[in-house]
Amino acid sequence: MNAQHTAAAPAETPVTVLGLGLMGSALAGALLDQGHPTTVWNRTPHKAKPLADRGAHPAATPGDAVAASGLVLACVLDHDALRTVLDPVAEAGGLAGKALVNLTSGEPEQAVEMAAWAASHGAGYLDGGIMTTPPGVGNPEMMFLYSGDAEVFATHRPTLAALGDPLHLGTEPGLASLYDAALLGLMWATFTGWLHGTALVTSEGTTATDFTRVALRWLTGAVSGFVTTYAPQVDAGRYPGDDATVDVQIAAIGHLVHAAHARGLDTSLPELLKATMERASARGHGSDSYASVIEVLRGAAHR
Template sequence: MWQTLEKRLNTTTDVTVIGLGPMGLALADLLLKAGRTVTLWNRSPGKADALVARGAVLAASPAEAIAASGTTLVCVLDYAAAETILAQDGVADAVRGRLVVNLGTGSPEDARRAEAWAHAHGARYLDGAIQAAPSQMGRPDTPLFVSGETAAFTQAEPLLRIVAGHLLHLGDAVDAAAFMDLATLSYVYGAYAGFLHGAHIAEVTGIDVATYGRLVHAIAPSFGAFFEHQGGVVAGGDFRATESPLRISVPAVRRILDTSRGLGINTELPGLVDGWLAKASARGLEGEELAALIKVLRR
């Protein structure tokens, strides 16, 4: 059930959502549930049917969709897809005086290029990164961080808090969200690599891997607090031992490496960390907090 063209053209809504993949659908659903009026556009218009039945307005084009609201959330696969949409007829005129919030995935350079395009056409721009699955949206702890001009964030904040309770503005530098996304994903993939190495140790030694997974889940909050402390140490630059002296980790990682060698399994990950710790020891850092290991990574 689509709205008529006349109704679409005469409707002004609170927010526009462009892109109705699983995440875009989740965003639109939450905004409607919160009582916001929503305009939608998607390359495959049929995806909007259920939302239109609940009161959303389906636009015929990206230009029409952007013109319908003061704020547009773009949630498509990547910046290439977003740029293709924003290059369509009429968008450059429709976007003037409006705010575009891009929640796709891209690089810091992508973010800078998108902001330059928006500003050149008289629009405000925010770059964002969602680090949650569609089913996790709308919770108090759902993480969403954005970067760009403070005035733009002030405009978007009430809408963004509907879809993600843990909303963080990283400042005016538009590439900050993309850099933070890379930083946090480095943690995620690094931790996952460690998880898989541990799972491999478990399976080749007869330990139940499912039990191992449950144990990792149980200890995750305490290690999250530990990582938060280590981040504070790095930020503050005071590496005096407070929680975990680096010297404790030197033999611990060596045991992982030696045991992995003895089991005949892959040793790349423990070998990498063991090498970092060896360099730290050679530099006399064993008496400092474990966070001092970052000194080995710095140029």
């Protein structure tokens, strides 16, 4: 009788999570859900208890936490707090050979500084941007942006996928932070535009739900098509006005300003947009597409 051998399942990668606020706890929880041995540390130890009850290993010190895993995820208050936590570990040689993934919110310049600091202590470094709130962590449809060491990303991509869809933007460490800021700006502008539109139509008795149903169809259809068309125009620096020119848009937004004013709504948002379009027109882009407004937004430094 032939013996049958069943290959053992590969062991999941051990991971350390530094910082157990709402987001850090969500990160650790998602790793536990995927079977990763997870060591956790927080400045206030009691925050580790819910995770310990789920199988996480609380560490008494940052040094103990870092020593437990080759992959270290950090999600603390800010970069100053991160350095306060990790400086003693680094000075003791504890970061050498580790992969440090920094998911602490910050600025691109701080990411560049952290990458250089990590390299000086023998650690590989990725900077990250979490494009969801804590309840979305672990959802494969949610984006996690990374930039920095490509080898670290390639090695640990399967583990990072436990958190969400991992996207490596490039080896420049500040890219993830830069994208994060840009995408949040897009989100806030979209939210505010939607809320202004909602205020306008609900003044006549329409519900926000009814308006949003139509608005989402508009955004995912026509508006996404406009953006897709405008992106290569921006890359080329040429803005053919063969769909709708800036001057046409100025006339159209005047109707929005009037409708909002007539219903007693705040008009500061459409007035701001109108003024930006008018500046583009004054610079000679009146017959160009709306994409040419980027020449105003880029400011004098770009020119």
